[in-house]
Amino acid sequence: VSVVARRCVVIGTGMIGASLAAAAKQAGVVGHVVGVGRSSANLETARRRGLVDAVSQDPLTAVVDADLVVLATPADSAVDMLGALAAAAPPGAVFTDVGSVKEPIMDAARSCGLESRFVGGHPIAGGTTSGAEGADAALFRARTVVLTSTDSTDPTAIARVRSLWEAVGARIVESSAGRHDQLLALTSHLPQFVVFALCAAVARAAEAPSAFFGSGFQDTTRLATSDHEMWLAIARLNRGPLVDRMDAFADVWTSLRKAVADGDDALLLAILREARIGKERSKT
Amino acid sequence: VSVVARRCVVIGTGMIGASLAAAAKQAGVVGHVVGVGRSSANLETARRRGLVDAVSQDPLTAVVDADLVVLATPADSAVDMLGALAAAAPPGAVFTDVGSVKEPIMDAARSCGLESRFVGGHPIAGGTTSGAEGADAALFRARTVVLTSTDSTDPTAIARVRSLWEAVGARIVESSAGRHDQLLALTSHLPQFVVFALCAAVARAAEAPSAFFGSGFQDTTRLATSDHEMWLAIARLNRGPLVDRMDAFADVWTSLRKAVADGDDALLLAILREARIGKERSKT
Numbered sequence: 001v002s003v004v005a006r007r008c009v010v011i012g013t014g015m016i017g018a019s020l021a022a023a024a025k026q027a028g029v030v031g032h033v034v035g036v037g038r039s040s041a042n043l044e045t046a047r048r049r050g051l052v053d054a055v056s057q058d059p060l061t062a063v064v065d066a067d068l069v070v071l072a073t074p075a076d077s078a079v080d081m082l083g084a085l086a087a088a089a090p091p092g093a094v095f096t097d098v099g100s101v102k103e104p105i106m107d108a109a110r111s112c113g114l115e116s117r118f119v120g121g122h123p124i125a126g127g128t129t130s131g132a133e134g135a136d137a138a139l140f141r142a143r144t145v146v147l148t149s150t151d152s153t154d155p156t157a158i159a160r161v162r163s164l165w166e167a168v169g170a171r172i173v174e175s176s177a178g179r180h181d182q183l184l185a186l187t188s189h190l191p192q193f194v195v196f197a198l199c200a201a202v203a204r205a206a207e208a209p210s211a212f213f214g215s216g217f218q219d220t221t222r223l224a225t226s227d228h229e230m231w232l233a234i235a236r237l238n239r240g241p242l243v244d245r246m247d248a249f250a251d252v253w254t255s256l257r258k259a260v261a262d263g264d265d266a267l268l269l270a271i272l273r274e275a276r277i278g279k280e281r282s283k284t
Numbered sequence: 285v286s287v288v289a290r291r292c293v294v295i296g297t298g299m300i301g302a303s304l305a306a307a308a309k310q311a312g313v314v315g316h317v318v319g320v321g322r323s324s325a326n327l328e329t330a331r332r333r334g335l336v337d338a339v340s341q342d343p344l345t346a347v348v349d350a351d352l353v354v355l356a357t358p359a360d361s362a363v364d365m366l367g368a369l370a371a372a373a374p375p376g377a378v379f380t381d382v383g384s385v386k387e388p389i390m391d392a393a394r395s396c397g398l399e400s401r402f403v404g405g406h407p408i409a410g411g412t413t414s415g416a417e418g419a420d421a422a423l424f425r426a427r428t429v430v431l432t433s434t435d436s437t438d439p440t441a442i443a444r445v446r447s448l449w450e451a452v453g454a455r456i457v458e459s460s461a462g463r464h465d466q467l468l469a470l471t472s473h474l475p476q477f478v479v480f481a482l483c484a485a486v487a488r489a490a491e492a493p494s495a496f497f498g499s500g501f502q503d504t505t506r507l508a509t510s511d512h513e514m515w516l517a518i519a520r521l522n523r524g525p526l527v528d529r530m531d532a533f534a535d536v537w538t539s540l541r542k543a544v545a546d547g548d549d550a551l552l553l554a555i556l557r558e559a560r561i562g563k564e565r566s567k568t
Binding site for chain 2: 184186202215249254279
């Protein structure tokens with residue numbers, strides 16, 4: 001195992017950031033790992049659990065001698081703070097992130113002169129826990145991580161970020177940022193908004209006793225309590241692709257409603273068969 | 285434990301019917317249980333597993349000396365065959381069913397003179413398995429069973445059906461058929477159709493590699509491969525309430541789409557908060 005970074009700074013020690021820090025330490029691919037966050041309680045949890053070697057509440061000081069900077073804050077904060085971090089870090093430091101939307105952060109990297117050293121990352125892994133308390137060094141095993149780069153990205157920067165994720169067990173898929181954002185709007189953001197709408201419809205209806213909700217509803221709506229801040233940021237950062245997917249969903253909904261209202265079994269069956277095809281496509 | 289039926293005939297030995305037969309036998313509340321079905325292979329499975337005492341492919345002969353008849357076929361078949369079964373069974377036999385829509389079967393019971401002896405039943409329990417092979421005597425433990433009756437229903441008929449379900453561990457909720465169908469359109473049928481539409485939208489989109497679908501999508505769409513025949517029947521039998529719920533969902537979707545497209549964080553957050561309220565309400 002070759003060392004990917006001697007001094008790795010993880011900005012944001014939530015569930016994803018702290019899990020990556022711990023997994024990379026466990027795999028022996030990073031030397032010293034500093035976790036940076038705002039909440040001293042969460043940082044203390046990260047240190048107590050041994051997920052990081054040191055903690056800091058000051059990102060600009062923490063990155064001064066970093067050779068790898070991982071942004072694991074909410075995606076909009078990462079976009080906002082990248083310029084200042086780039087200015088504070090050594091000129092050779094490689095940057096990566098874990099955000100769910102990739103075009104805005106790739107654009108920010110280009111704007112602040114980081115294009116050759118910034119490799120976008122998005123682990124398609126999540127959970128119902130949050131914070132360093134929910135961190136798990138095994139979180140990324142057999143999970144997909146999408147890496148995004150441009151023609152200007154230094155191949156050695158890509159190789160280092162790839163090595164980091166491979167060392168923690170992830171499967172790497174490379175993509176352009178634009179294609180990533182189009183695809184995730186379909187595979188992740190649309191389902192999340194469908195769940196939000198379904199549960200909001202339940203709230204707006206005259207109250208139904210909880211006994212009438214079965215396990216099907218519970219599974220379908222597991223995502224309903226996902227973090228609001230995160231999803232406001234995703235909606236803002238991936239607006240165009242998400243609105244397109246929402247409109248496409250509305251078209252399907254209109255057909256389905258028509259099939260039910262008209263008692264059109266042929267149309268209804270055709271949509272149910274499409275649903276089976278869509279579900280099959282999603283299976284790895 | 286008092287005996288609910290000396291001779292119980294279960295019409296339809298799929299997962300629900302065979303599970304109920306087995307659970308009732310195990311609880312000692314039924315004497316002889318006959319399973320009736322069309323597939324001799326499935327009936328042989330039910331007999332081999334000891335879920336029923338005897339099997340038959342002839343419902344009208346099987347019910348001749350029944351004192352309890354449980355219809356566990358798809359809901360539309362139950363409606364279609366109730367009249368013939370009522371004519372073939374002894375005049376004192378109690379009838380019940382397990383269908384997901386209750387008004388049509390209650391109407392059928394009234395039409396064929398069974399109103400005093402028919403108690404509608406709907407166990408809100410399901411699974412991903414089907415047939416007698418997937419039957420499980422523990423399926424109904426701590427699950428809700430909705431019982432529907434009218435002012436004309438004989439209280440002893442209600443008491444017997446209630447005893448059957450209580451004996452297998454279910455929690456009983458009583459409701460009018462109309463209220464049941466309105467509520468299930470919201471808590472079960474709407475979520476199912478949302479999942480069908482979401483997966484159909486995936487099928488209609490340019491193909492996304494399966495690696496881009498995370499566990500959130502898989503959980504949200506677990507219901508996507510639910511039985512087509514069953515859902516065509518539910519759409520037909522519960523058309524009015526389902527269309528109303530689909531229209532209410534479309535209204536939420538329109539607001540949500542507007543919030544995203546306009547970057548209206550206040551509206552978006554309001555809908556996300558409603559979603560959290562809806563999810564909370566569903567929890568027992």
